[in-house]
Amino acid sequence: MKLLRVGPAGGERPCVLAPDGRVLDLSSITPDIDGGFLAGGGVERVRSALSEGGLPEAGPYERVGAPVARPGKVVCIGLNYSDHAEETGAAVPAEPVVFMKASNTIVGPDDEVLVPRGSVKTDYEVELAVIIGRTARYLSSPEEAAEVIAGYAVANDVSEREFQIERGGQWDKGKSCETFNPLGPWLVTADEIGDPQALALRLWVNGEPRQNGDTKNQIFGVHHVVWYLSQFMVLEPGDVINTGTPAGVAMGMGPEAYLREGDVVELEIDGLGRQRQRMGQA
Template sequence: MKLVRYGDFGRERPGLLDTAGVLRDLSAHVDDIAGEALLPDTLARIRAMDPATLPAVEGAPRLGACVGRVGKFVCVGLNYTDHAQEAGMPIPEEPVLFLKPTSCIVGPNDNVEIPRGSTKTDWEVELGIVIGKPAKYIEASDSYTHVAGYCVVNDVSERAYQLERGGTWDKGKGCDTFGPVGPWLVTADEIPDPQALDMWLEVDGVRRQTGSTRTMIFDVPTIVAYVSQFMGLQPGDIITTGTPPGVGLGMKPPVYLKPGQTMRLSVDGLGVQEQRTVAAG
């Protein structure tokens, strides 16, 4: 299934895309694509519905982030060997974890703000994992039973704030609008092998990133199990899994975003995002 949230920011409604690409309203059955709606039993109930019985949504409403009420937005850094090399950082022996604040989450096609004073705002196409069942101290062999599905994430990053301002990475990762998520939450049954997904990102029509989840250092089961050793995971939590090479930081010379540009990005089977960059107000 392709689950979506649509409508004005902060007032999104739950929906799904049927096989013909028609947006259908799910609000009579779940209050949001969030929390308990992502439990295995609830997803099974939605999957058993005939989409034709759900009201079609007219027009082309804004798409919000495909998951609502996200409790944790966990990120894995330097998870592609060639990206670590282009960033001039050692290959990690364990997953590098950091958190993005949930306040940075926006829809897949919303504007991305270049923060005040920013000179090094960068792009990162990533595979996002959406948790569907609580996970704490689990083994990698059990990880997939805790995954509701997958989505596209743009882990927008301000490199000067991340790397040159002291402390942890968080201050360069959590600016408002730095977490476009969606357009769809594609349930795990439609993505049989998350380690075989091509991905790409363009800026103003120029291809900047071309990669595949095949080259991840730590795979999806390892990541979910690893994170669960440090924090309990709940339905609706998002884990984003690192980016392939081609970020602005790694170019020679580096190239960064400025207001008035357009990013387009995608992961196979998970839809396309498109954001316009604007100056923060």
């Protein structure tokens, strides 16, 4: 099942993409797609409503928002593909590299992304995002982690490399600039995806292929990552986990590859849809 939110920023309506391609309004079932919806049996209610029929069509809309509203936190895994670690000159990590992004970096999949003021190294990263559906603390095994995942989405973990690496301190200030986490277009429920370690990821800049990877090449798989994080923090419904990016980022290509105002970034993951962002200036 594919859940989405449509409408202007701050006024999105919860919807579901029907098997016949129609976008159906879920406002009669829930005010939004958020942690409360995911933890409170919202997905099952939508399944029942779809089988019974009668959900109204959403009608015209100009914008798709992020598929989950107001995540409590965005947790990210760095250097999770060996080819990406190699291109950045980093050693393959023995344990997942964990950092955070501000949750208000999340925007819609086709929203404008802003190059920060003073930036010369704004970068892109296509990533598989995990959306948590149940509270998770101290999970006993990676196998148990599968039970707390509501679904998956496409994420662009936009980064400013000078802020991240050359300005000292933590990575977060190169990761948390406004608009730096386009998400969506859909939250695709875990049952529809099946094996999260069998998804191809691709990204283009101005039509030029830059990234072409597969989640089978992750150093730490999705279930391992969720289990691992639960040993250090409580994961809550609606939380988003970005699970790393394959090779092909601008940082591994040279100064001319970084993003500038007017550039167009397109990215997709098999089964999860496609994003398109035009770069603006903060």
